[in-house]
Amino acid sequence: MRRLTGLSLLLAATVCAPLAAAPLRVDKVAPGVYVHIGQHKDFEYGYDGDIANVGFIIGTEAVAIIDTGGSYAVGMALKEALRGLTQLPVRYVINTHGHPDHMFGNAAFLRTNAERDGAGSEPQVIGHARLPRALAARRDAYMRNLTKQLGEGAEKSVLIAPRQTVQDRLILDLGQRKLELTAWPSAHTDNDLTVFDGATGTLWSGDLLFIERTPAIDGDVKGWLAVTEQLKKLPAVVVIPGHGPVTRHKNQALDRQADYLATLLRDVRASIRRGDNMTATMTTAAASERTRWQLFDVVNRRNVNVLFPLLEWE
Numbered sequence: 001m002r003r004l005t006g007l008s009l010l011l012a013a014t015v016c017a018p019l020a021a022a023p024l025r026v027d028k029v030a031p032g033v034y035v036h037i038g039q040h041k042d043f044e045y046g047y048d049g050d051i052a053n054v055g056f057i058i059g060t061e062a063v064a065i066i067d068t069g070g071s072y073a074v075g076m077a078l079k080e081a082l083r084g085l086t087q088l089p090v091r092y093v094i095n096t097h098g099h100p101d102h103m104f105g106n107a108a109f110l111r112t113n114a115e116r117d118g119a120g121s122e123p124q125v126i127g128h129a130r131l132p133r134a135l136a137a138r139r140d141a142y143m144r145n146l147t148k149q150l151g152e153g154a155e156k157s158v159l160i161a162p163r164q165t166v167q168d169r170l171i172l173d174l175g176q177r178k179l180e181l182t183a184w185p186s187a188h189t190d191n192d193l194t195v196f197d198g199a200t201g202t203l204w205s206g207d208l209l210f211i212e213r214t215p216a217i218d219g220d221v222k223g224w225l226a227v228t229e230q231l232k233k234l235p236a237v238v239v240i241p242g243h244g245p246v247t248r249h250k251n252q253a254l255d256r257q258a259d260y261l262a263t264l265l266r267d268v269r270a271s272i273r274r275g276d277n278m279t280a281t282m283t284t285a286a287a288s289e290r291t292r293w294q295l296f297d298v299v300n301r302r303n304v305n306v307l308f309p310l311l312e313w314e
Contacts, residue, residue: 021073023080024054029246030200030238032058032177034085036078038069038101038243040213040294047149049074049157052101053240055204056082057197059174062091065123066195066204066240068105071146072156075105092172094181095127095162096206096242097189098134099218100142106160126170127162128183128191135161166193184208187224188217188242194231201237203250211244211253214260214299217306221261228258260289264300268307269314278308 026034035055041047049070056078057064063082068075082090093110095103110122139159146154164170166183173179180196188207195204207216208227217224232251239250247253267285276284282301290296 021076021080023084024050024074024077026055026078026081026085027246029240030197030202033197033200033202033238033240034058034081035240035246036081037245040243042295042298043101043145043149044298049101049104049146049150049153051243052099053242053244054078054102054105055240056090057174057177057179057195057202058086058088059177061088061173061175063088064092064094064172064174064179064195065090065109066094067096067102067206067242068093068108070101070104071150071154072105072107072158073153075108078105079108090123091174093123093125094193094195095125095131096194096204097128097192098131098138099189099207100146100159102206102242103159104142104146104157107156107158110160124164125160125162126164126166126172126181128193129165129167130191131165131193132161134189134191135159184227184230185223186220187227188215189219192219192227196234196236201235202240203234203236203238204240205231205242207242209239209241209250209253210257211241211247212294213243214293214296215257215303216299217261217303221265221307225258225261225265228254228261256292260286260293263289264303264307265311268304268311272308272311278304281308 024036026036028034035053038051038053041051052067054067054069090109093106146157166181168183170181171178177199182194184192192206192208232254236250239247264286268281271281282304285304286300
């Protein structure tokens with residue numbers, strides 16, 4: 001019999017007894033700022049919905065959730081963690097981009113809001129201006145994949161698009177705490193959004209920054225390198241990446257990621273000039289970076305699969 005551990009136990013418990021979900025572990029990384037660090041698992045191997053960093057920011061009047069995890073079960077566990085710290089209403093659910101490991105848990109905060117938070121309106125779901133279109137294009141595929149990956153653990157997981165979107169910048173007020181949301185040009189995806197808490201100097205970068213885990217490309221690698229230079233100028237004291245540990249060394253982490261992206265770009269271009277096919281390029285491109293990143297072999301191959309056909313047309 002397969003032994004259940006960690007989120008596998010949570011998923012099983014949620015199917016059998018939805019109200020008995022255990023809270024996610026969250027760590028306080030700055031006053032009023034809490035994060036749960038996701039696991040370094042791949043979508044194809046042992047995925048349980050808990051691979052992205054998720055969390056929340058607490059003001060004097062309300063709470064903002066920053067990403068909600070890869071399933072309804074993970075979202076509920078995040079909500080249980082929040083309710084262990086405050087009963088303030090959730091005013092905003094902010095998605096840093098449209099990948100399923102960051103937003104399948106949205107429904108946990110919308111479907112039970114009235115029951116758990118008392119009378120009042122549901123929280124606003126907020127994302128990049130291009131996020132609704134991205135979700136519409138991939139919704140069915142993401143749902144099929146989640147059902148295949150989690151089975152019954154995918155129950156109640158739905159993709160909920162933002163009702164409010166950010167074209168450039170948006171300021172949100174949680175009560176004596178203002179958050180600045182910034183929509184970026186195409187980089188990791190075409191719908192990346194960051195959240196900056198000026199009260200503590202904390203930046204939630206979403207997947208514009210990966211630490212330890214191999215960066216995954218689903219947008220424009222050249223754009224990502226350009227956005228990286230802009231992120232380095234931000235006055236952040238603490239940075240919460242989309243994956244990996246929280247850091248106080250933002251520019252060092254961004255430079256390390258940029259090294260990988262630039263190396264990959266250079267090597268794929270070189271392979272194309274030599275006449276190598278894509279399969280051969282998957283084994284050689286960015287090979288010098290292999291020891292610096294987790295899940296390198298599987299993620300790097302996917303990155304080559306994205307980049308190669310695009311760069312052939314340069």
